Amino acid sequence: MKLSYEDHDTITVLTLSGDLSCDQVDAFRRSCQDRLDAGIRHVVLDLEHLTFIDSAGLEALLWIIDEAGQRGGQMRIVKPGPTVTKILEISRLDRRFNIHDTIESAAKSLR
Numbered sequence: 001m002k003l004s005y006e007d008h009d010t011i012t013v014l015t016l017s018g019d020l021s022c023d024q025v026d027a028f029r030r031s032c033q034d035r036l037d038a039g040i041r042h043v044v045l046d047l048e049h050l051t052f053i054d055s056a057g058l059e060a061l062l063w064i065i066d067e068a069g070q071r072g073g074q075m076r077i078v079k080p081g082p083t084v085t086k087i088l089e090i091s092r093l094d095r096r097f098n099i100h101d102t103i104e105s106a107a108k109s110l111r
Contacts, residue, residue, distance in 0.1 A: 017049035020057035041073030076106035
């Protein structure tokens with residue numbers, strides 16, 4: 001998994017590529033926790049280049065919702081690829097996550 005981020009006021013845009021599986025979840029959580037501890041309230045996850053996510057990765061996404069929520073924030077997902085979209089649908093988490101087509105749309109929904 002490769003992760004990069006850009007902070008914009010109280011919103012961070014995290015871009016993930018590769019796989020988010022049990023081997024990468026701890027590093028992903030640490031990165032998210034660092035952003036939240038730095039004063040970020042809202043998390044936008046750009047998943048356009050994420051090729052796979054397993055149950056540990058899905059659990060990490062649910063964890064972000066809880067962590068951001070404790071700080072009065074929210075999480076949005078942008079452009080999950082076809083495989084990740086199918087996994088979200090099969091797990092029925094597509095109903096739980098707020099999914100957008102663009103980063104701009106996701107960010108606007110947080111203001």
